[in-house]
Amino acid sequence: MSLFCRIKEKFIKTITFSVALILTIICVTSVAAQSVYTTKSGYFAAINEEALDKCLQYIVDKDREALGKLYDSGLIFPLKEGLRVYYVKSSYSGVKIRPEGELIEIWTVREALSGFR
Numbered sequence: 001m002s003l004f005c006r007i008k009e010k011f012i013k014t015i016t017f018s019v020a021l022i023l024t025i026i027c028v029t030s031v032a033a034q035s036v037y038t039t040k041s042g043y044f045a046a047i048n049e050e051a052l053d054k055c056l057q058y059i060v061d062k063d064r065e066a067l068g069k070l071y072d073s074g075l076i077f078p079l080k081e082g083l084r085v086y087y088v089k090s091s092y093s094g095v096k097i098r099p100e101g102e103l104i105e106i107w108t109v110r111e112a113l114s115g116f117r
Contacts, residue, residue, distance in 0.1 A: 037116055043109060044078060045108040045112075048107060051107070053093050087113075
């Protein structure tokens with residue numbers, strides 16, 4: 001292998017590593033900076049994803065009776081406004097969050113969080 005080919009190969013490896021490192025730093029910084037949100041008023045939260053799915057379906061169906069029973073069972077509850085929460089994960093129906101200083105994780109819709117994209 002010629003000297004030129006070895007230099008070219010080393011240059012490509014260095015550039016590839018540098019780009020990968022920069023992208024990793026950007027992704028980690030972005031996730032860390034975006035992980036704390038504040039809740040808005042007028043939204044429900046649920047103890048698990050299944051309860052959130054049921055809540056959303058009953059709202060779409062305009063089934064107030066079923067929604068009331070879900071509420072009475074304690075599976076859903078009003079989300080307190082101004083609560084600082086940490087993002088845990090998301091799914092098709094909503095996001096899993098953890099209130100600051102708490103161990104419990106709850107589910108709500110994306111729209112319930114200020115600044116969530």
